[in-house]
Amino acid sequence: MPYVYAVIENGAGEPAPPLYAVRRGRVAAVVADRGVPEATPDALIAHEEVVEALMDPGPVLPMRFGSTTADVAGLLAEREDELAGALERVRGAVELGVREAGGCAPPPATGTDYLMGRTRLARMHEALAPHARAAVRARRSPHVGAYLVHRDAVDAFRARVAGLDAALVCTGPWPPYSFPTP
Amino acid sequence: MNREIALVDLVDRLLAGGVVIEGDIVLAVADVDLIRLGLRAVLASVEALECPTSTR
Numbered sequence: 001m002p003y004v005y006a007v008i009e010n011g012a013g014e015p016a017p018p019l020y021a022v023r024r025g026r027v028a029a030v031v032a033d034r035g036v037p038e039a040t041p042d043a044l045i046a047h048e049e050v051v052e053a054l055m056d057p058g059p060v061l062p063m064r065f066g067s068t069t070a071d072v073a074g075l076l077a078e079r080e081d082e083l084a085g086a087l088e089r090v091r092g093a094v095e096l097g098v099r100e101a102g103g104c105a106p107p108p109a110t111g112t113d114y115l116m117g118r119t120r121l122a123r124m125h126e127a128l129a130p131h132a133r134a135a136v137r138a139r140r141s142p143h144v145g146a147y148l149v150h151r152d153a154v155d156a157f158r159a160r161v162a163g164l165d166a167a168l169v170c171t172g173p174w175p176p177y178s179f180p181t182p
Numbered sequence: 183m184n185r186e187i188a189l190v191d192l193v194d195r196l197l198a199g200g201v202v203i204e205g206d207i208v209l210a211v212a213d214v215d216l217i218r219l220g221l222r223a224v225l226a227s228v229e230a231l232e233c234p235t236s237t238r
Contacts, residue, residue: 007201041189044196048187064200075203083201097191143194171191177199 001068002031005050006175007061007076007083019050024076026084030054036066051175059091062175085182093133093148094173098124098161100142101169117141127164131157136178144168146178 005019010028014021021028030050037043044065051062061083069075076083100121108114122137125145129135132147149157154173161170 004203039197041192044189044192045187047196048192062195062200064198064202065196067200067203069203086201097195099191142190171188174191174195177195180199180201 001033001035001070002072003034003036004063004067004069004072004075005030005032005047006054006063007087008054009058009087015054022072022076024073025080027076027080027087029072029076031072036068039065048175055094055175059087059093060175061086061090061180062177082181086180089134089182090148090176090179093150093176094154095176095178096132096147096149096154096157096161097171097174098128098144098147099138099169099171100144101167124164124168128157128161131160134179146174148176148179 002022006029008021008028008030010021010023010026015030018032018034019030020032022031037046047065051060054060108117118141121141121144125135125137128145128147129137132149134148136146138145147157151173158170161168
């Protein structure tokens with residue numbers, strides 16, 4: 001069963017075996033003939049390594065872990081416009097993640113503390129979002145949000161995060177997992 | 183990879199992000215159970231990694 005790692009522009013070179021490309025119109029899927037691995041940390045890291053290796057030189061849309069389909073060509077044909085649009089949106093950009101450092105912080109002692117914490121994170125997201133091409137607010141602490149940023153603007157964005165709050169961590173650059181559709 | 187990656191940053195992206203194939207995923211029941219077990223193992227690992235000396 002074909003396991004799909006990512007969608008890229010059609011016209012990029014062939015990926016290295018055991019990966020291969022299934023091409024359709026403007027888009028191509030990067031695939032391997034393999035089963036779905038159990039979602040262990042090692043398997044997640046291995047999947048991520050494959051996707052990250054595809055990130056230069058063109059845009060990459062990462063698939064969700066575990067994505068398989070018997071008909072890759074049909075998938076591309078059905079969704080070519082959507083996928084081509086999504087590739088354009090992420091062209092030249094990477095995803096940066098922002099969260100609070102120190103994941104071992106004690107849980108909020110009261111409901112008020114919990115709500116205050118969520119408000120603080122939401123305000124941080126509102127401060128950062130205008131400085132990204134696109135932004136998605138995180139749903140749960142300690143994450144603040146995910147930000148689509150042009151490669152050349154990464155350093156400036158990291159500096160902005162550091163200036164906002166010294167306790168924030170800016171992770172990445174990631175493939176654009178948080179921006180799968182236009 | 184050219185940087186350290188924390189599992190807490192990887193898990194949400196790979197398991198809840200990315201392009202989703204809908205409607206045509208063929209997973210045997212056993213495979214679905216395997217993924218669910220895998221997810222629990224991953225989430226447990228994330229908690230363990232986030233708070234190695236948990237005070238919770």
